[in-house]
Amino acid sequence: MMTANLFASSSGALPEEVVEELARGQGVRVERIVSRGHDSGWYDQVDHEWVALLAGEARLEFEGGEIRHLLPGDHLLIPAHRRHRVAWTTPERDSVWLAVHYRPELAEGRPA
Template structure:
């Protein structure tokens, strides 16, 4: 078993986001993502995604025009097929995300 610190930060430049799969099962995948000034294209995911920002700052943009500014500790549930993208992350420091992707049939709770 390998010990991984969620807040570990790579010292070098990040040409691309770092995505580490921490755990996976038949219906779930848990990821740690490190962004440093990165943005994304549009996501249209078949699974629900619960995401928490652990460090840094970020802004999510949804296709319907909604924007969410995230600060450390903020989290939300993005329902399957709700198109969204990462519109901004802090370029000066790491934005560290914890994301849980799970099958649409197993959703409980309220969508974002």
């Protein structure tokens, strides 16, 4: 068993987002993501994604133009195949995300 800290920071530059898999189980994956001034391309994921912003500030953009500005403590569920991207994260400090990806059939109570 390992102890780690969700808020651990990298003191150096972050040329890319840092994505760490914290746990994985049958149809479920939990990730810690650290962004600092990053954005992304468009995602079209086969799994649902519940995401929480633990620190920093970010903007998510959804296909069709919807923008969500996130502050620490904000969370949302992104349904499978809802196209979205990270439009902006604050460049002055780390934005720390906790993301839980899970299969749609698990949300409906059916076996995986």
